Amino acid sequence: MEKQYTHWEDVxxxxxxxxxxxxxxxxxxxxxxxxxxxxxxxxxxxxxxxxLEQVFxxxxxxxNMEVANFCLSKLNQEFPDSLRVKRLKxxxxxxxxxxxHALDILDLIIKKDETNAASRKRKVTxxxxxxxxxxxxxELTDYLRIFMADQEAWMELCDLYISQQEWxxxxxxxxxxxxxxxxxxLYLQRYAEIKYTQGGYENLEVARTYYSQAAKLNPxxxxxxxxxxxxxxxxxxxxxxxxxxxxxxxxxxxxxSNQLSQLQGSNDSKLFSSQILExxxxxxxxxxxxx
Amino acid sequence: xxxxxxxxxxxxxxIILHAFKYPHTAINGVLLANEGSNSQSVKYVDAIPLFxxxxxxxxxxxxxLMQIDSYxxxxxxxxxxxxxxxxxxxxxxxxxxxxxxxxxxxxYFPNACxxxxxxxxxxxxxxxxxxxxxxxxxxxxxxxxxxxxKILPNNEAALNSVSSLLSKKLYKTFVDFDDHLDDIxxxxxxxxxxxxxx
Numbered sequence: 001m002e003k004q005y006t007h008w009e010d011v012x013x014x015x016x017x018x019x020x021x022x023x024x025x026x027x028x029x030x031x032x033x034x035x036x037x038x039x040x041x042x043x044x045x046x047x048x049x050x051x052l053e054q055v056f057x058x059x060x061x062x063x064n065m066e067v068a069n070f071c072l073s074k075l076n077q078e079f080p081d082s083l084r085v086k087r088l089k090x091x092x093x094x095x096x097x098x099x100x101h102a103l104d105i106l107d108l109i110i111k112k113d114e115t116n117a118a119s120r121k122r123k124v125t126x127x128x129x130x131x132x133x134x135x136x137x138x139e140l141t142d143y144l145r146i147f148m149a150d151q152e153a154w155m156e157l158c159d160l161y162i163s164q165q166e167w168x169x170x171x172x173x174x175x176x177x178x179x180x181x182x183x184x185x186l187y188l189q190r191y192a193e194i195k196y197t198q199g200g201y202e203n204l205e206v207a208r209t210y211y212s213q214a215a216k217l218n219p220x221x222x223x224x225x226x227x228x229x230x231x232x233x234x235x236x237x238x239x240x241x242x243x244x245x246x247x248x249x250x251x252x253x254x255x256x257s258n259q260l261s262q263l264q265g266s267n268d269s270k271l272f273s274s275q276i277l278e279x280x281x282x283x284x285x286x287x288x289x290x291x
Numbered sequence: 292x293x294x295x296x297x298x299x300x301x302x303x304x305x306i307i308l309h310a311f312k313y314p315h316t317a318i319n320g321v322l323l324a325n326e327g328s329n330s331q332s333v334k335y336v337d338a339i340p341l342f343x344x345x346x347x348x349x350x351x352x353x354x355x356l357m358q359i360d361s362y363x364x365x366x367x368x369x370x371x372x373x374x375x376x377x378x379x380x381x382x383x384x385x386x387x388x389x390x391x392x393x394x395x396x397x398x399y400f401p402n403a404c405x406x407x408x409x410x411x412x413x414x415x416x417x418x419x420x421x422x423x424x425x426x427x428x429x430x431x432x433x434x435x436x437x438x439x440x441k442i443l444p445n446n447e448a449a450l451n452s453v454s455s456l457l458s459k460k461l462y463k464t465f466v467d468f469d470d471h472l473d474d475i476x477x478x479x480x481x482x483x484x485x486x487x488x489x
Binding site: 024061128129130131159162163165190192193194196197207222223226227230231260263264 | 347351377378379380381386473476
């Protein structure tokens with residue numbers, strides 16, 4: 001945090017921004033609360049409750065239980081029967097690693113309100129915190145059967161499958177995301193990364209296609225540009241590649257390399273593409289051979 | 292015949308700063324040693340932080356390793372080890388991805404070490420090194436005893452130095468390879484940080 005925020009209105013606006021963009025700046029949130037906003041809480045009006053919730057979660061993230069308890073007690077006083085506050089209580093148990101207590105509260109909330117998506121998702125994180133990834137995946141897939149449009153959940157499921165090296169299932173999750181948002185270059189890039197990691201010539205081709213589309217949608221996506229170079233060079237040097245595609249690959253690789261040079265403002269990435277040609281076969285870490 | 296393993300203050304500081312910048316995700320990185328190092332007693336002189344998202348995906352890992360390899364050749368270094376911190380606070384075992392990457396490193400540098408961060412021992416005032424080391428030799432993973440693993444110049448000086456860096460919140464300007472991929476002008480070598488650490 002470069003700028004020093006001293007005015008409570010600036011802090012309020014910054015926190016509002018972070019809430020809207022779902023930023024995880026927990027240390028800064030707690031510091032700004034302690035230094036500035038806590039003394040001006042009365043001036044926040046109804047927004048104050050949202051700020052308390054935000055500071056509570058940030059405090060749990062920093063394991064600052066004093067601030068967390070203060071926020072929770074204020075929220076509890078104002079909204080004693082609220083399911084939303086009950087969920088925050090469950091989060092506090094989760095932060096203290098009292099997972100059984102947390103699960104009890106969440107199950108109660110879900111019983112009272114079956115449409116409560118946030119509580120169901122917290123159950124997934126409880127399993128994840130304990131390293132119970134299989135259970136987390138099961139809980140999340142059950143959740144997604146009901147709440148099929150939750151993109152955040154599909155992305156989380158994709159991450160869980162990647163950690164288990166279940167590439168086909170991870171790819172399926174990204175396919176769902178691409179159906180929702182076909183022009184999101186990040187989803188296309190992620191799909192390409194999974195396909196590349198799976199290995200094999202056909203997956204390499206698919207990866208190159210998706211990297212190209214991602215780079216077309218956002219020529220500043222560095223991962224897509226590097227990925228395009230990597231896949232093009234691998235394809236061009238593969239015996240299965242017909243000569244037409246080889247020429248195409250070389251052109252794509254050069255285009256990506258130029259884009260990267262422009263972004264970087266230097267010629268380093270031209271050097272890099274010749275390094276890739278040199279390094280081929282030395283540092284492949286994907287599952288199957290690229291041949 | 293137990294082989295010894297040493298970590299420079301610079302490498303150790305970078306590992307801890309990386310962990311502090313992204314406390315909520317898994318992180319990983321590689322460890323560098325001087326070219327021609329004896330793999331029986333290796334000294335890691337530097338660390339390059341890699342990722343904090345999707346550590347299991349291959350393409351950006353390959354890109355990173357190629358760039359680091361190229362840097363190493365100009366600086367007279369080699370990729371000789373790997374470090375990792377798990378996402379879950381209690382997790383103390385290396386995951387399959389870490390093992391695979393380290394086995395790959397061991398193909399070029401025998402007896403490569405996998406340094407694991409013990410999340411529970413991390414704190415703003417560091418009192419313990421919070422690292423455990425396993426080494427890949429003869430196709431097997433063996434845990435290294437604490438007496439065969441040292442931080443230079445000595446554990447206490449390193450801990451004090453790191454605690455001072457943490458109190459200045461230097462982890463906020465620390466750059467890993469993922470940060471570089473998000474903004475290509477960010478320096479994954481953290482050259483400006485190096486002078487503050489030495």
